[in-house]
Amino acid sequence: MTTRPYCITTAVLLLLGVHGPGHAQSADVQTDTTSDVTVHSDPTKEFVKKVNDATGLEFWGYGRGGGYRAHKGMQKGGYSLGGDLQKYRLGNEGDNYLEFGMGKRFDIGNGVQWGAFYMPAVYNSQSSTKQLYFSLEGIFGNAATLWVGQRYHRIQDVHIVDHWILEDGDNYGVGVDNIPIGSWGKLNVAAHTADSIDNQQGNPNNAKRLNVQWRDIPANNDGKFTITGALISGDFTKGKNGGALGFMHTQKNFLATGIDNIVLLQASTGHASISGKFYHLDNRIGDANLLWPLSGESNHPTGLSGPVRTRTVFAPQPGATQRRILDSVNFQIGRFGGQTLIGYQTTRSDESPETKDLSLGGRLSYGMTNHTKLLAELAATRRSVGDLPRQSLYKSTVAAAFSPSTDFWSRPELRIYATRANWNKAAADANASGFGANGRRGATTFGIQLEAWWG
Numbered sequence: 001m002t003t004r005p006y007c008i009t010t011a012v013l014l015l016l017g018v019h020g021p022g023h024a025q026s027a028d029v030q031t032d033t034t035s036d037v038t039v040h041s042d043p044t045k046e047f048v049k050k051v052n053d054a055t056g057l058e059f060w061g062y063g064r065g066g067g068y069r070a071h072k073g074m075q076k077g078g079y080s081l082g083g084d085l086q087k088y089r090l091g092n093e094g095d096n097y098l099e100f101g102m103g104k105r106f107d108i109g110n111g112v113q114w115g116a117f118y119m120p121a122v123y124n125s126q127s128s129t130k131q132l133y134f135s136l137e138g139i140f141g142n143a144a145t146l147w148v149g150q151r152y153h154r155i156q157d158v159h160i161v162d163h164w165i166l167e168d169g170d171n172y173g174v175g176v177d178n179i180p181i182g183s184w185g186k187l188n189v190a191a192h193t194a195d196s197i198d199n200q201q202g203n204p205n206n207a208k209r210l211n212v213q214w215r216d217i218p219a220n221n222d223g224k225f226t227i228t229g230a231l232i233s234g235d236f237t238k239g240k241n242g243g244a245l246g247f248m249h250t251q252k253n254f255l256a257t258g259i260d261n262i263v264l265l266q267a268s269t270g271h272a273s274i275s276g277k278f279y280h281l282d283n284r285i286g287d288a289n290l291l292w293p294l295s296g297e298s299n300h301p302t303g304l305s306g307p308v309r310t311r312t313v314f315a316p317q318p319g320a321t322q323r324r325i326l327d328s329v330n331f332q333i334g335r336f337g338g339q340t341l342i343g344y345q346t347t348r349s350d351e352s353p354e355t356k357d358l359s360l361g362g363r364l365s366y367g368m369t370n371h372t373k374l375l376a377e378l379a380a381t382r383r384s385v386g387d388l389p390r391q392s393l394y395k396s397t398v399a400a401a402f403s404p405s406t407d408f409w410s411r412p413e414l415r416i417y418a419t420r421a422n423w424n425k426a427a428a429d430a431n432a433s434g435f436g437a438n439g440r441r442g443a444t445t446f447g448i449q450l451e452a453w454w455g
Contacts, residue, residue: 060455083357091397091419112138207234239319242270337408353386367406412452
């Protein structure tokens, strides 16, 4: 057996007693909230508000960490066939992650504020910068916000698979959010390049992206529509320019009070991802040393003989045509809470056979006492690639959890869990360099994990 120790951030998060309604939040606009579904109250929310009020700053973020055990040679988490909706995360992460956002707003009169926001992150001891941007709020009749920099720009996630299904951002960009359009909702418009703070190699494709998000469109009673679109252009060696389109309907009190439902239809082409970001830009594969001709000798008879220069080498990547449909239910009825998902996604690459991914699963919580919950998560996933045998993976987790309340979304949440994953021979063959090495067909992992979000 092998063990990973608690990360230092876990202890920090315990001391903070932090809270929030999503995977990772922004301090600026509604597009960064976890979802358009009901988020219930939590006692620790007031603690974060007091810290913000006392310091005059804003803090938000997300973190998880713990100790994980698995049989020798087996992964401590990450059992998935690889699809966007296939990594059911409870007892299946086996890593440590922290992103900590901070910011400040300044009044400049007439209802206008400017702000500066920064979010570093650490993943398994590797640091990065997730967000660094500036905003100007209160334009267009004190309703809209202008922003510039690198930031999350998120609309909807499915928490149990740790995936934002509607989002753009993560690159340098500029945009205007919350443009009012009367009683027909609000509009976000943004333009991005493919550069980012941590991208030291530049943008080999000269790729650019235009995103539009039309939110809060009135539908039926307690229901709203969201429409998103993206256009991608660039100098692509393989593939082509592309676009993405998404339609989402959110319904509060679906069938009964306390049940919320999300239905989503999405499509994308070329180098546009199905969520609204870039897809498969050229990958850096290394550096090449080149001998440049000496000055005045552009055609040296013995070949290149000048000083050594270094050039970054990129591997051209193909685009793809993608389609996705999903339905996700969130609920909290008395002591019972949870989230479910059924999703189907196809990806037809410009250079390889079509991949079809199916995901069906859910997580259930039951409040035993004021601060203790029982958790259970079950999932079945399948992947078909062209004419190859169909891959299947089944994952189940049971856990005891401790949090400020028994609400499904209550955080911080400390869990003690056991996870079992099983897969067929086709999945083992397709993942021979990972969890399927040596023909393995199953694995059991144990762990203790703290998850928290705040802001």
